[in-house]
Amino acid sequence: MSAIAARLRASRLLGEVDSLLRGTGVHAVGGGRVPWVRIGLVLIVTGFAYGCVMGYFAGRPRQAFYSGLKVPLLLVVSTLICLPNYFMVNTVLGLRDDFAAAFRGVLSSQGTVAVVLAALAPLTALGYVSSSFYPFATVTNGVMFALASIAGQVTLARHYRPLIAKNPKHRVCLRGWLVLYVFVAIQLAWVLRPFIGAPRMRVRFLRHDAWGNAYVHVTDAVWQVLTGQ
């Protein structure tokens, strides 16, 4: 009985994923109630799946579990941090009546990123099996995240196309969202590292120097390269 129930749950999840990717059913473009619970569940399950694969580089199950928690955490917390500003920009630009449709697009794009990551997980695993070189693992995951982000943009553009046709001010909101989201997500990813887990380092949920600033590190590094100090 439990096997049947598990199979039913799996087919329901697949149905949900299919509907999200195609933009049909409750995930269709437009207003109405935002299916945030459904998108959230898809995001957590698929994000966890990719995170587990991502963190298994050095064959450490605990790191895999931590990374499984951190991938959905990264997507959800970045969205929550940027949400007040997104809501306010929509309101001030007089786009509140379309907010449900716009927010549906944002959440769907986040769900799409997680689903695509999960779909790319076998490729990441293949990369890990092929090479134990840590920088290669970093680049592989970077490519996977880039591909998933592009897929997320496809979903976001699908939801935003009718909105922009209705009122071009939606383009301002969309660009504002993307700039702020990327700015915050890069920093949050820095705080939540390690995701892959360098083999020479101990397994930890967060590094002991986690609460640093990615942008300050990057500007320091650029400055050192330029000045040779």
Added chain:
Amino acid sequence: MTSEPQSSFRRFARDVDQLLRGGFTQEDQLKIGKIEVPVRTLVIASLVLGALYGCAMGIYSWTMRGGEGVIQVFASSVKVPLLFLLTLLVTFPSLYVSSALARSRLLVGDSLRLLLAAVAVNLALLASFGTVTAFFTLCTDSYPFMVVLNVAFFGVAGLVGLGFLRQALTRLFGEEASAQGVLPRETEEADGIPLMVKRRVPRPVSQRVFSVWLVIYGIVGAQMGWILRPFVGAPSLPFTWFRQQRESNFFAATFEALGKLFQ
């Protein structure tokens, strides 16, 4: 017993929501030079929204100095709304006198309400950046980074407030220009076929007064921020309500912070 405070809070929340959605700056109301939003609502909204962002700004000092820095959270939450309201207080008399001389349709009360509305919109957007500021505060030791981040958020919020004001002024003075007969015809005929013609609409003097005032408001605001500092609270300096050093100015200090960020 509780219905009265509840209903006044609801009314306040509804008014603020309407304001942010542009409900009080609709064309039909501006045509008659009226802005039907109570000054009290605008002032309270500005104080609350400014205090929210001030809290987010002051958290940096708290994280860097521990319990000693808590006072900076309180100080910043008082100083951010004050920065905007004092800037308005300093620049409003000159605006009113100039616009009255230019025979603007807006009377003193309506001018004040319009500018307070723009300040409230500005502060609402700033407050919405609060979560991002707080997040970066928790991750950052770098004081120059926090200064540059806050200046960027103030800049973006200021631009949105400016856009709100500009839209309202265009609606208001567009009507005024039309009433003065300075708007050109939208179409003209060529070989009997009506053509759409784009022409530059001359702006009335009263609108130009507002434009000049906006520049003055920006400069005064920046300097007021310098006078009311510290907002973030440099970790190397002890807490003070106001810095004694009067030399330098906002622009020089921002460029200095940018320079330090790259060192």
